[in-house]
Amino acid sequence: MSDAARTPVRPAEPAAFDVETMRREFPVLARRVHGHPLAYLDNGASSQAPRRVIEAVDDYARSHHANVHRGVHTLSEEATARYEGARDRVARWLNAASRTEIVFTRGTTEAVNLVAQSYARPQLRAGDEVLITHLEHHANIVPWQMVCEQTGAKLVVAPIDERGELDPDAVEALMGPRTRVFACAHVSNALGTVLPVERLVASARARGIATLVDGAQAVPHGAVDVRALGCDFYAFSGHKMYAPTGIGALYGRESMLERMPPWQGGGDMILTVSFERTTYNALPYKFEAGTPNIVGAVGLGAAIDFLGSIDLRGAHAHEAALLEHAHAALAPIPGLRLIGTARRKLGLVSFVVDGVHPHDLGTVLDQDGIAIRTGHHCAMPVMDFFGIPATARASFAFYNTFDEIDRLAVSVERARRLFGGDVG
């Protein structure tokens, strides 16, 4: 399709960050839960959508929907322009060298599976190693376990310490002559730790090891530049950065994607098919078999436009202040222990309270209109490391307020008293 058919990305014109103005962009924040204003502190699980995303999705469904890459008719061209326009936005957002390096996926999970099956599986031999870390989300553990089982390769896990930090020297010591892939989170979803990915990716590259960074928790909180980072693959999910569910992307260095065989077969990923031989489509379509999540991509494109239109630096500074405030507000609560006290943290606090199971805490907080996540956060090895079954996790977006965090602290204290904690 022609370049002219793609929707242009609107130039950003940021206004200074103001949280109350920002909140008005997110319709759901006006609702009440159990008689209280909603305090949505579960953004690490999934964030809310701004009006601009909701309207883009609505407009697409009302006026432009058709299948992409297929028809010569007007609607198909419009749908294709919007879908491919979203790809341009993602490429620019991550600073990829080319739009062909962006493969749309269902999310982070599918992106990691794609790399495990299409990149790693064909080349892993028995005795080779895949190196991950102890703080990964199950999405960055299980696909590697599966490919190790399929190939006889070994999964090696870099340790974390009591703060939830990774010692880069220790990780580098595990990068051996048989290490073929190094995969790690950019930011931990269970602990909030920011990993030293720049250094680790550089070390891996210097040793000829392919690198994948799971950016699911990083993209909502800071600018990501995949070329500066130098990783081979970067995965993220739209629904944690204000876009709809079911859409995300894999960035893959072009030279890597070129070498990889398709992962799934079907329509759209082919050039020609006969029963004797099929030739595959060019990047990135080789990896996008079947009708994609067009409306999801439209929403993701709108989310990126939205982020480009706000004072993102101001927004991220606000998030950092929220995190600091949360630490200060929660720390004085007797019997409360923060899980994850890394020196570089982003976006969330995980904690446990003596005598109060996280599940009960979640229910008490919900009654006060406060939404948090409780459980193992799809990071069971992290829970095992700290010797706990679960934590409570409050995770922030730039539309959260200091007042919401104060309410969180009051509600946690209320739960502690209800379950018979000491009157501190």
Place this chain on the structure above:
Amino acid sequence: MDLQDLYRDVILDHNRTPRNFGPLEGSSTDVQGSNPLCGDRLTLHLRLAGDRIEDVRFEGHGCAISTASASLMTEAIKGRTRAEALALFERVHALLTDDAAAPDEGLGKLAALSGVREFPARVKCASLCWHTLATALKSPAPDAIAAVSTE
């Protein structure tokens, strides 16, 4: 829907000081139950003498609802026959899940679990120990049961 309705005094009390908690000397059946969603795990120890539950204890960690439910259950079934315990399981199951169920008089302290029904996300917490019990009592070879899961 009120928090006091879920966390009644009986529940809070049994959570704080669970009854029949710990290992059981000479148990005849030990079955594990788990709720993969929240990571709760419990082990139910039973000493069966013929058809009668001579003694029962439980171990593990869980939320207040699951701990209290297990504690209340052990009190309610100790000394009962298999059939009686299974009949109780059915009544508690109805109490937890059936909105149309008539109030069940005579459940005693177990009636404190009725508030759980209003909190759908928490029903499995309360029912975990009961499902574990029912599976153990119905199985011809209970020790061969891998683990009872709520999922």
